[in-house]
Amino acid sequence: MGKQTMAMILRDESALYYECGYSCDNAILLKLGSEAWFFTDGRYAVEAEEALQGSELVIADDILAAAAKRLKKSGVKRCGYDPKEWDCHRFGRLDPKGKITWKARPEWSHKRRMVKRPEEIELLARAAKAGAKAFDRIARAFSEEGFGKDEYALHFLAESILRKKGKRELSFVPIVAIGPNAAKPHAHPTKRKLKKGDLLLLDAGVKVERYCSDRTRTVRAVKGFDFGTIQGFKSRRMQKVYDTVLRAHDRAIDKARSGMKARQIDALAREVIEKAGFGKYFVHSTGHGVGLDIHEMPYISRRSGTKIADGMVFTIEPGIYLPGEFGIRIEDTVVMRNGRAEVL
Structure with a gap:
């Protein structure tokens, strides 16, 4: 083995799937140059054999011991790992005699996945389209049978529509929030009931072949409402806040360019909100990457110096x-294409 060869050992399911086309909840992938070994137990033998690409399948009752044995047999001197994937117990068992030089590679897989391949963008676009259609169905269902129901019931109804009777997986647990509860960015359901004219926030996403969608809309819930971005509120204060968020959303999408740093795109949205006098009430980043995980790189935050490039996919969600x-958030997922942000 040449001096420049460094192995990489992975546990994260999305990282495994990206590298070899398969993952499960008890697996390790060891990469060494053009060679790779996928360690799992007998429960997953058939599925792994069918789906694995470019990796040798190793079935073992104790996958940590099997991986340690392979490391020793391969004569690995240096090995990379993402410290976010490992706990002290598991990590210690890989090299109990301390013969390997371990190189921490935080976010190794997320960095590799940051610029999406064309086929990934297509799957993300399909997920976004499926999510948008689900929003339309949720609007009809809420309009027809949602008034008088509390957030628990609305959450259950929204999730059943998003899941398409069990045929789809969710990107994350949806957020359904009414009025004051929407002032919590990650609101949990309460007993608050939906009344006509209430402010209603829905944040949800679905997966297509493991790739995620993410979308948020805030609306005035009246008979026949929809989740479009044109909304009219009776409260002048609420309307002012809504219009401010929409301007921030639209400005960031319209003016984002490849070559910018992520914090510059964050500033495009944040400046609108700050100039309107609501800066201290914008309490999170403008966006985050979306892919196999719902939160990936790049992070569109005030501190991020990541250079944005074509092929990156991320949210804009001031x-x-x-x-x-009350709280208002408007979110779309965009792809950088031909230098500009395009809503998926």
């Missing part, structure tokens, strides 16, 4: 949250 009153 929000204003007024504690005890």
Whole structure:
């Protein structure tokens, strides 16, 4: 083995899937140059044999011991790992005698996955389209049978539509929030009931072949409402906040360019909200990458110096949250294509 060869050992399911086309909840992937070994137990033998690409399948009752044995047999001197994937117990068993030089490679897989391949973008676009159609169905269902129901019931109804009777997986647990509860960016359901004219926030996403979608809309819930971005609120204050968030959303998408740093795109949205006097109520980043995981690189935050490039996919989701009153967030997922942001 040449001096420049360094192995990489992975546990994260999305990282495994990206590297070899298969993953499960008890597996390790060891990569060494053009060679790779996928360690799992007998429960997954048939599926792994069918799906694995470019990796040798190793079935073992104790996959840590099997991986340690392979490391020793291969004569590995240096091995990379993502410290976010490992705990002290598991990591210690890989090299109990301390003969390997371990190189921490935080976010190794996320960095490899940051620029999406064309086939990945297609899957993300399909997921976004499926999510948008689900939003339309949820709007009809809420309009027809949602008034008078509490957030628990609305959450259950939204999730059943998103899952398409069990045929689809969700990107994350949906957020359904009414009025003051929407002032919590990651609101949990409450007993608050939906009344006509209420502010309603829905944040949800679905998966297509493991690739995620992510979308948020805030609306005035009246008979026949939809989740479009044109909304009219009776409260002038609420309308002002909504219009501010929409301007921030639209400005960031319209002016984002490949070659910018992520914090510059964050500033495009944040400046609108700050100039309107609501800066301290925008309490999170403008966006995050989306792919096999719902939160990936690049992070569109005030601190991120990541250079944005064509092929990156991320959300634009400014929000204003007024504690005890209401919260508004508008979110779309975009792909950088031909230098500009295109809504999926």
